[in-house]
Amino acid sequence: MDFLKDIFKDIIDKLNTALIVEGRWKMLLGGLGNTLVIAFFALIIGVILGIIVAVIKVAASMNKKSKILAVLDFLSNIYINLIRGTPVVVQLMIMYYVILVSTTNSVLVAIISFGLNSGAYVAEIMRAGIQAVDKGQTEAGRSLGLSSLVTMKEIVLPQAIKNILPALANEFITLLKETSIAGYVAISDLTKAGDRIRYSTYDPFTALLIVAGIYLVLVLGLARLFSMLERRLRRSENR
Amino acid sequence: MKRIMRIAALVLALLLATILFAGCASTPTVDVIKSRGKLVMLTNAGFPPFEYVSEGAVCGVDVDIAREIAAELGVELEIQDMDFDGIIGAIKSGKGDLGIAGMSVTEERLKNVDFSVNYVDSKLVILVKDGNTEITGADTLSGKKIGVQSGTTSDVIATGVDGAEILRYKTFLDAATAMKSGKCDAVVVDEMTANEILAVNKDIVMLEEVLSTEQYAICMRKGNESLQEVVNTVLNRLLAEGKIDEYIANHMASGE
Numbered sequence: 001m002d003f004l005k006d007i008f009k010d011i012i013d014k015l016n017t018a019l020i021v022e023g024r025w026k027m028l029l030g031g032l033g034n035t036l037v038i039a040f041f042a043l044i045i046g047v048i049l050g051i052i053v054a055v056i057k058v059a060a061s062m063n064k065k066s067k068i069l070a071v072l073d074f075l076s077n078i079y080i081n082l083i084r085g086t087p088v089v090v091q092l093m094i095m096y097y098v099i100l101v102s103t104t105n106s107v108l109v110a111i112i113s114f115g116l117n118s119g120a121y122v123a124e125i126m127r128a129g130i131q132a133v134d135k136g137q138t139e140a141g142r143s144l145g146l147s148s149l150v151t152m153k154e155i156v157l158p159q160a161i162k163n164i165l166p167a168l169a170n171e172f173i174t175l176l177k178e179t180s181i182a183g184y185v186a187i188s189d190l191t192k193a194g195d196r197i198r199y200s201t202y203d204p205f206t207a208l209l210i211v212a213g214i215y216l217v218l219v220l221g222l223a224r225l226f227s228m229l230e231r232r233l234r235r236s237e238n239r
Numbered sequence: 240m241k242r243i244m245r246i247a248a249l250v251l252a253l254l255l256a257t258i259l260f261a262g263c264a265s266t267p268t269v270d271v272i273k274s275r276g277k278l279v280m281l282t283n284a285g286f287p288p289f290e291y292v293s294e295g296a297v298c299g300v301d302v303d304i305a306r307e308i309a310a311e312l313g314v315e316l317e318i319q320d321m322d323f324d325g326i327i328g329a330i331k332s333g334k335g336d337l338g339i340a341g342m343s344v345t346e347e348r349l350k351n352v353d354f355s356v357n358y359v360d361s362k363l364v365i366l367v368k369d370g371n372t373e374i375t376g377a378d379t380l381s382g383k384k385i386g387v388q389s390g391t392t393s394d395v396i397a398t399g400v401d402g403a404e405i406l407r408y409k410t411f412l413d414a415a416t417a418m419k420s421g422k423c424d425a426v427v428v429d430e431m432t433a434n435e436i437l438a439v440n441k442d443i444v445m446l447e448e449v450l451s452t453e454q455y456a457i458c459m460r461k462g463n464e465s466l467q468e469v470v471n472t473v474l475n476r477l478l479a480e481g482k483i484d485e486y487i488a489n490h491m492a493s494g495e
Contacts, residue, residue, distance in 0.1 A: 101420040104384070106406070186386070186406035186417065196407075199324040199390040202331060202351040213250060220246075 018206040024197050031193025032214060038110045038189065039176045045115025046175065050122025053079065057127050062148075076123070083120035089181045091117055096185040110182045118175045125171060129164035130156060162233055169226035173219050180215075190214060267336040269312065269465040277315040280305045281335035283323035285388070285410025287435040288490035289341035289455075292320075300486040301339040304358070304457075307482075308337070308473045322409060324390025327352055330460055337470065341429065343392045343453035353461050355470040357454035358483055363393055364433050365446040366426040368418060374425050376448040386414030386423035393427040396450050415440065429453075431487070438492045 019025045053076045060066070060073035083091070095113040096106070103109055133156045141151030183192035194211030198204045265271065272278055282301060284290045290299040297318045309316035319335055326338040330352050343361065344354050367374045374383060381402040387393040389407035397405050406423045408414040414426045415436045428436070433445050457474070459466050477483050 096422075097416060097420070104421055106422065183389075183407075184409065186408045186414075186422075188407070192389075192407065195324060195389065198328060200347070202327050204325075204328045204332070209250075209253070216246070 014203055014206040015210075017201050018197050018203065018210060022200075024200070027188070027193040027196055028190065028210070028214070031188050031190040034107060034182070034188055035176075035179050035190040036218075038107060038114060038179045038182060038187075041111040042114035042118055042179070043172055043175060045111065046118025046122050046171075049115065049119030050126055053119065053123035054126035054130065057123070058130050061131075080120045080123060083117055088114070088117050088178055089184055092181060092185060106182075106185055106187045109185065110179070110187055114175060114179060117178075118171065121171050121174075122168065125164055125167045126160070129160040129167070132163050133159045162230075165226060165230050165233070169223060172226075173222055176218060176222065177215060265333070266460050266463050267333065267466065268463060269469055272312055272314055272336055272466070275314075277317050278305070278309045278312060278337065279317045279319060279335040281319050281321055281326045281329055281338045282340040283326065283410065284320045285412050286323075286341050286429075286432055287492065288431060288487055290339075291435075291490075299490050300359075300483065301341060303486045303489075304474070304477065304483070305337065305339050307477060308470055311469055311473050322390075323388060327458065330458055333460065336459065336466065338458040341432075341455050342458055344456045345392060345395070345453075347395075348458065351461070352458040353463065353467055354456040354458050355467060356474050356478075357456050358474050358478060359455040359487075360452065361429045361431065361455055362452045363396055363427055363450040364430045365448065365450065366415065366418065366428060366433055366436065366443050367424065367446065368421075369442045369444050371424070371444075374446070376446060377450055380425060383425060384423040386418050386426040387411075388414060388428075392451070392453055393429070397427045412436070415443065419443070431491070435492055 019028070056069065056072045056076050060069040063069055092110065092113045096109050100109050100112065137155050137159065138148075138151055141155040142148065146154070179189060180191040182189040183195065188196075190211060194207045197210075198207035201207060267279075280302075282290045282297065284292050284297045284299075286299075288299055289301045290297055292298075297320055302316075302318065305316055305318070321329065323340060326335075326340055326342070327348060329335050330338045338352070341359070341361070342348070344357065348354070365374065365377070365380070374380060377400070380397075380400045384404045384406055385397040385400065386406045386408060387397045388411045389409065391411075393411075394405070394407060397403060406414070406417065408417065411426065411428045411432050414423065414428070417423055418426050419440065419442065426436075427450060430445075430449075437443055437445060457470050459470065
């Protein structure tokens, strides 16, 4: 048992050095704050952008005659292909060093970068969800005398959201974890804070495990929120 | 709740397993290195003239020194280019034999690795954009954004400045690039690298004030005395022959 006691003492020692000594937990807290701020606002940008692009694409596929929609659809395709075709870390650095050169707020650069990135994925998820709703639903709505906008809003979208949610949850989780590359442009996010603890304690194991644990808790929380939402939405099905 | 317990148990099991296996990698003594036939050097190739990338290969003063050490041992040299702040951790865990990266000797680092004799004297200076009249020295850095390379002594010094915001980049070159577009107000960097940056960036100037003086040395795993002895022998010979000054002159872009 002494053996186990030694190990236990070692763990406490390591946690103490990684968190308490020199108030290192403050770095983690600050990093966590930045990570959450970036992920949250990027998520909002991503959802808004995603809805706009998805609606454009769905509308364009339903209304082939409109020239304006065709142009918007073309632009949406370029956007989606550019974003999906390049690594997010490269996009982040292009934003930081090339496009938003004169912006001095690094966190803002990261929010825009991750938001733009997420938007492309959200758009495709939403488009797929909307198009997965049976065509008969739209036809039924239209034949009942509802306008196409009302049909979309009242009949198609509520059903689409249920299709979308699991994939959307996945995307949000990915987004949250992807923000861990913010350190590339000198942002003190959670990962970077862990890095600083890692090289100031020279104990990579504890620092990395703490950081991994925090991400895990965040993701589990997010997943839980989504499963609650899914359950809530499914209630209407059993009536 | 059950799920949380299960995860907690998993994490604890991982923790125990890793602690049990930590430190199992054997120390790369001279015998080990010779029998494997190569010397692994860890560095960060963003620190001219000591290490930088030219024509696709890592070269610089430190690489020349490492070649001499490898020759002395009669083995090949393998260079691993990594983040500077990870070098000491990697040396500790046996991922490489020598950390040669223009690394200054500090108390904190000495607790974790052994160092060779010093081979270069260096000092930390402040770079600002040409025309910046606000920053004239260390006492004017408060409240400013200071760019540094993550995990270097510049990071430590800048972090000690009251009220300053520190931006930690992967390399000093990134920090300087960011300063040019106004993302930070000043960069704290080693003087020789500062000169390299100045040589290619006409819109950056160096302040006269010296923030600290330091000595570079080569780091290796604690207690690796046989390797330390070889490294010291080579360094002392190179120093006596004036070779290191020669290497520096060779690799300075500003000197060409």
